[in-house]
Amino acid sequence: MSKILRVNMTDLTTEFESVPEKYKNMGGRWLTSCMVCDEVPPTCHPLGPNNKIVYASGIVTGTAAPTSGRISIGGKSPLTGTIKETNSGGQAGQKLARLGIKAIIVEGQPKEKGQYWVLKVDKDGAQLLPAADGWLGKGLYETYPLLFDKFGEKVAIIGIGMAGERLMSNAGICVNDPQNRPARYAGRGGMGAVMGSKGLKAIILDDKDGPGVPIVNKEVFDTGRKKLTDALREHAITKPGGGLNSYGTAVLVNIMNEAGGFPTRNFREGRFEGAARISGETINETCKKRGGVGMTGHGCSPGCIIRCSNVYPKPDGSELVSVQEYESVWSFGANCGIDDLDITGELVHLCNDYGLDTIEAGVTIGIAMEAGLADFGDGKKAIELMHQIGEGTPLGYILGNGAATTAGVFGVVRCPTVKGQAMPAYDPRAVKGIGITYAISTMGADHTSGYTIAPEILGVSGKVDQFIVEKADMARNFQYATAFIDTSGHCLFIAFAILDIPSGLEGMVEECSGVLGTNWTLDDIGRIGGEIIGMEREFNAAAGFTRVHDRLPEFMKYEELSPHNVVFDVPDEELDKVHAV
Amino acid sequence: MRTVIEIEIRLYATLKRYRPELKVGEPLFLNVDEGTTAKRVLEEVLGIPAKVVKTVFVNGIYRDLDHVLADGDRVGIFPPVGGG
Numbered sequence: 001m002s003k004i005l006r007v008n009m010t011d012l013t014t015e016f017e018s019v020p021e022k023y024k025n026m027g028g029r030w031l032t033s034c035m036v037c038d039e040v041p042p043t044c045h046p047l048g049p050n051n052k053i054v055y056a057s058g059i060v061t062g063t064a065a066p067t068s069g070r071i072s073i074g075g076k077s078p079l080t081g082t083i084k085e086t087n088s089g090g091q092a093g094q095k096l097a098r099l100g101i102k103a104i105i106v107e108g109q110p111k112e113k114g115q116y117w118v119l120k121v122d123k124d125g126a127q128l129l130p131a132a133d134g135w136l137g138k139g140l141y142e143t144y145p146l147l148f149d150k151f152g153e154k155v156a157i158i159g160i161g162m163a164g165e166r167l168m169s170n171a172g173i174c175v176n177d178p179q180n181r182p183a184r185y186a187g188r189g190g191m192g193a194v195m196g197s198k199g200l201k202a203i204i205l206d207d208k209d210g211p212g213v214p215i216v217n218k219e220v221f222d223t224g225r226k227k228l229t230d231a232l233r234e235h236a237i238t239k240p241g242g243g244l245n246s247y248g249t250a251v252l253v254n255i256m257n258e259a260g261g262f263p264t265r266n267f268r269e270g271r272f273e274g275a276a277r278i279s280g281e282t283i284n285e286t287c288k289k290r291g292g293v294g295m296t297g298h299g300c301s302p303g304c305i306i307r308c309s310n311v312y313p314k315p316d317g318s319e320l321v322s323v324q325e326y327e328s329v330w331s332f333g334a335n336c337g338i339d340d341l342d343i344t345g346e347l348v349h350l351c352n353d354y355g356l357d358t359i360e361a362g363v364t365i366g367i368a369m370e371a372g373l374a375d376f377g378d379g380k381k382a383i384e385l386m387h388q389i390g391e392g393t394p395l396g397y398i399l400g401n402g403a404a405t406t407a408g409v410f411g412v413v414r415c416p417t418v419k420g421q422a423m424p425a426y427d428p429r430a431v432k433g434i435g436i437t438y439a440i441s442t443m444g445a446d447h448t449s450g451y452t453i454a455p456e457i458l459g460v461s462g463k464v465d466q467f468i469v470e471k472a473d474m475a476r477n478f479q480y481a482t483a484f485i486d487t488s489g490h491c492l493f494i495a496f497a498i499l500d501i502p503s504g505l506e507g508m509v510e511e512c513s514g515v516l517g518t519n520w521t522l523d524d525i526g527r528i529g530g531e532i533i534g535m536e537r538e539f540n541a542a543a544g545f546t547r548v549h550d551r552l553p554e555f556m557k558y559e560e561l562s563p564h565n566v567v568f569d570v571p572d573e574e575l576d577k578v579h580a581v
Numbered sequence: 582m583r584t585v586i587e588i589e590i591r592l593y594a595t596l597k598r599y600r601p602e603l604k605v606g607e608p609l610f611l612n613v614d615e616g617t618t619a620k621r622v623l624e625e626v627l628g629i630p631a632k633v634v635k636t637v638f639v640n641g642i643y644r645d646l647d648h649v650l651a652d653g654d655r656v657g658i659f660p661p662v663g664g665g
Contacts, residue, residue, distance in 0.1 A: 236635070236661035247594060249664030254593045254606060258657030260641035271641075276606020280664075281594060285605065308664070326664045430641075451665060458663050459636050463643065496663040563641055 002102045009198045010108030014126040027059035029085040029486035032074025042542035046078035047197040049109040058489015062097025062213040068489045069301030079169040079190035080419040080444040083539040089300035090175030090184035091156040095207040110199040122206040131201040139353035140182035159202035161355020164192030168400035170360040187357030221514025224507040231504025235497035244308040247280030249326035261430035264334045266366035267416045270561045274339025278329045292317020321349040330425035331362020337376030350386045363403040363422035371410035419444035429561040436475040440550045440578045442536035450478035461499035469570040472577035480529030584615040586652035620646035635661040
């Protein structure tokens with residue numbers, strides 16, 4: 001029988017509860033957002049005692065469903081002030097699900113600041129253990145091995161780094177990958193700071209002899225699993241040897257650059273002269289040339305058949321970092337005017353070590369360059385700035401609180417954030433639909449909340465002109481479908497296959513129905529997705545957000561972006577139409 | 582009268598194998614007859630079957646394969662790619 005684990009950090013108690021009927025069919029983002037809406041006062045301070053942090057695996061996570069290892073983490077974000085769901089691959093989602101735990105809710109706050117605990121969960125129960133001094137105040141590449149020594153190599157760890165301990169708004173939450181690297185992140189929105197504010201350094205999940213994930217209707221589940229697996233193996237983007245598997249997500253660098261929507265030097269330009277040198281093709285070639293541990297086609301979580309991660313080698317073949325992905329090579333690369341993967345790799349390594357989101361960190365460094373703290377293109381100085389965060393200097397605290405804070409401190413007007421969260425690697429002036437997504441997302445600027453790039457640039461699910469502004473319906477549909485995928489426990493990248501192959505889409509729904517014993521159809525995707533977005537928007541409205549906040553930064557309306565020389569010209573009425581239904 | 586135009590081609594991802602001597606992102610400059618379509622450049626000049634091509638950007642704008650190229654065009658050619 002599945003249960004909920006409630007952890008109270010005020011009195012340091014843990015308690016298992018039965019799952020209320022209301023939550024029975026929920027998982028992932030649906031469950032975290034619903035619990036946050038039910039239990040967190042929208043006006044609470046994100047780092048105060050009344051915020052909560054919820055961890056939930058997706059509906060099919062922990063089963064044999066392909067590419068389904070996601071864990072969702074929700075609460076009120078210190079970066080945006082909105083509700084937040086941020087999800088990650090790695091090992092934690094599957095182990096949490098296989099322990100028969102529907103969700104972990106962490107609430108309250110220790111009376112004394114600066115003390116940390118570790119939550120250990122196994123088949124026999126849960127306990128809070130004081131964190132050893134040696135696990136604190138250092139990088140995660142040092143801390144994680146100590147935790148594996150203590151708790152065994154087969155556990156999953158959900159942890160925070162120094163950024164989280166210091167309650168910085170760009171602190172992410174780290175999950176170990178299959179080789180136990182501290183390399184996968186529920187990075188966005190500063191949820192690491194919320195975990196830190198609870199005095200929780202890490203959650204250790206040991207699923208040995210756990211009950212596993214019950215499947216109510218095995219036949220329906222197996223039918224769905226086969227359909228989805230076939231779709232993923234067939235589609236040119238997701239199949240073995242396909243675009244994602246061969247080149248990683250950074251295969252997008254060149255196409256976004258050709259399309260003139262690749263933000264360069266803090267969103268001053270839409271094309272970067274060094275793009276090819278930080279692209280997936282170059283990552284692939286360098287892995288082959290340098291050899292050693294270098295590889296593409298690395299899986300971030302067991303059971304993934306896409307396997308888009310990589311291990312990037314140093315010139316001598318030893319490991320520099322896993323993973324150099326699109327968003328990271330862009331944020332530290334083109335966005336900072338840097339065209340060297342050895343530099344971006346080192347910067348990603350520092351994010352993993354300190355516990356930071358790479359998108360927010362790269363955009364922050366770009367703003368620091370805009371402010372004159374370094375020249376664009378100066379990789380050495382970018383690394384020095386990142387070290388300030390690790391050292392906890394006053395400048396480090398500013399940078400560790402993200403792009404909007406840094407822009408505010410230094411008077412930078414060209415600040416590419418929405419609701420305080422840094423924009424990802426698509427310039428909305430050149431690709432209008434993703435701009436609508438950034439503007440109206442419940443999470444701040446977030447490409448993963450409605451990836452309209454698929455039709456606008458990639459030609460997935462048909463081809464739509466990137467410059468057309470009437471895309472409210474498209475943006476809404478993408479948000480709803482995405483919220484369902486984030487609920488299922490699948491990685492969002494299955495979308496490339498299931499948007500083009502209808503049986504794959506059916507398969508995803510059937511997998512969920514099989515696990516839960518429901519009779520969901522394709523119509524339930526929009527129904528459930530709409531319900532999730534609706535409740536998230538209600539939370540945000542109660543927290544003080546209005547349509548005025550569903551806007552892009554003003555400079556994008558008057559600064560033209562080369563090479564197309566376009567501004568963001570989607571009318572406000574079109575933005576408001578998204579949620580007018 | 583025959584007019585020749587110069588175009589600038591970039592082949593990405595798996596399509597690079599059709600010109601393995603080029604570095605990633607290195608342009609290939611071609612002289613073709615005025616009125617040549619993207620498809621003709623692909624199939625007749627480069628020897629790339631149209632079916633392996635997913636997207637063609639000409640000067641940063643998505644174009645169909647029957648798009649007629651003009652002098653000085655920058656043409657980026659891609660197989661199916663995706664990421665995020």
